[in-house]
Amino acid sequence: MSSFKWVFFVSRRFSKVDRKGRTAVTSFLASLGVCFGVMALIVVMAVMNGFQMSYIDSIMEISSYHIRVSGIAKDRENEFLEFCKNNKKITCAVPFLEAQGLMAGRNENQSASIIRAVPENIMSHDAGFKKELKIISGKFDLADENSIVVGNTIAWNLGLRRGSKVNIAALSGSSDTDLLSASRIFTVKGIFYCGYADINAGYCFINMNAGQSNFGKDCPLVYGLKLKSSAGDSAVLNEIKENFPDVNAVSWREFNRGFFGVLRMEKNILFILVLLIFVVVAINIYNAFKKLVYERKTEIAVLSALGGGKKSIRNIFLFQGIKTGLLGAVPGFILGITLSKNISKIFETAAAVTGNSMFSVYASIPSRLVPHEVFVIFMFGLCSSMAASWIAGKSILRLTVSEVLRDE
Numbered sequence: 001m002s003s004f005k006w007v008f009f010v011s012r013r014f015s016k017v018d019r020k021g022r023t024a025v026t027s028f029l030a031s032l033g034v035c036f037g038v039m040a041l042i043v044v045m046a047v048m049n050g051f052q053m054s055y056i057d058s059i060m061e062i063s064s065y066h067i068r069v070s071g072i073a074k075d076r077e078n079e080f081l082e083f084c085k086n087n088k089k090i091t092c093a094v095p096f097l098e099a100q101g102l103m104a105g106r107n108e109n110q111s112a113s114i115i116r117a118v119p120e121n122i123m124s125h126d127a128g129f130k131k132e133l134k135i136i137s138g139k140f141d142l143a144d145e146n147s148i149v150v151g152n153t154i155a156w157n158l159g160l161r162r163g164s165k166v167n168i169a170a171l172s173g174s175s176d177t178d179l180l181s182a183s184r185i186f187t188v189k190g191i192f193y194c195g196y197a198d199i200n201a202g203y204c205f206i207n208m209n210a211g212q213s214n215f216g217k218d219c220p221l222v223y224g225l226k227l228k229s230s231a232g233d234s235a236v237l238n239e240i241k242e243n244f245p246d247v248n249a250v251s252w253r254e255f256n257r258g259f260f261g262v263l264r265m266e267k268n269i270l271f272i273l274v275l276l277i278f279v280v281v282a283i284n285i286y287n288a289f290k291k292l293v294y295e296r297k298t299e300i301a302v303l304s305a306l307g308g309g310k311k312s313i314r315n316i317f318l319f320q321g322i323k324t325g326l327l328g329a330v331p332g333f334i335l336g337i338t339l340s341k342n343i344s345k346i347f348e349t350a351a352a353v354t355g356n357s358m359f360s361v362y363a364s365i366p367s368r369l370v371p372h373e374v375f376v377i378f379m380f381g382l383c384s385s386m387a388a389s390w391i392a393g394k395s396i397l398r399l400t401v402s403e404v405l406r407d408e
Helices: 002-017 022-064 074-086 127-132 152-158 197-202 208-215 230-243 257-295 297-305 310-341 343-354 357-362 371-398 401-407
Strands: 067-070 090-104 110-118 134-138 147-151 165-171 185-193 203-207 222-227 248-251
Touching: 022 127, 022 197, 022 257, 022 310, 022 343, 022 371, 067 230, 074 090, 074 222, 090 127, 090 152, 090 208, 110 152, 110 165, 110 197, 110 208, 147 152, 147 197, 152 185, 152 197, 165 208, 197 203, 203 208, 222 230, 230 248, 257 310, 257 371, 310 343, 310 371, 343 357
Parallel strands: 110 203, 147 185
Antiparallel strands: 067 222, 067 248, 090 110, 090 165, 090 222, 134 185, 147 203, 165 185
């Protein structure tokens, strides 16, 4: 403890002397570099997370679910539903049928899509589905067997609006259904939008009765399971396979492995590229502290002559490196979080001031902060300064008192 107090005292004395002159400017610029590095990395990662999570949430809540289960025998369906109801990790189990179709709208326009038959009460039964699927025209009403809800891109391509008629001209299904038909006429009850463009351009919803009558008896019934945490899919999969060994259960990780893998790689590469900011900052801090050690060699020699150990003297400069890192990382942390949470308002204000419509487009950029990522970025900013000062301080061990005092 006494050694720490001595290091702290001497470091404070050095800092007071260095408040003016080139050393102070160099220290300020080093802290400023850490500040902007932390701020930039937090904002960039928040925006990237916003883009990616809007895709991932839409895919898992609307399309893939957390776990898909198929191949359940009819005499075990009630048992499976009871299992899902009693499992605290599962929030809901939604049955659905699915087939690929070619839809024909007005003026003979056509659009390929995935037709999914879901329960009429899915919006009240599945909170995640309701949250991600936003109705922009009409409502999600599948009470009638000829009702359909379509994505906004499909509606645009086919010229559909609420109340329009659309024909599923071609439909994949089982052997007891017609591949081509002009009689599969549905009425558009609603048009939806979500955060993933492919769902908007490729998904339509009808009710279960319509699905059973149009897809055929051999169309497999699939249960989509939603979990309290998407990270708990492995445990639930093991429980399902243990209790129902004959079923086919697929996790969201397997179902979307290619797409999610690309997103993860993109994020990691961007993280590494922006992280190079700290490499540049660390080099600048290293050079600054090397210069500081050279300028303070007389004081270092005096401290050594008075009994100060070289490791204790090196800790003085390490403490100053920590101070430089904190003076940069803490403001950068605060600025990064503030900008990330208000990035839409910032671009809206810029659009109003400059009249540039592109800023209005940028205002729609989502952002999402992940606590552990923010912490890692903060520690990178702090540790880069510590590492640079520690490496620069190693030159102290090569100084000898006699040589320094002789030169002076």
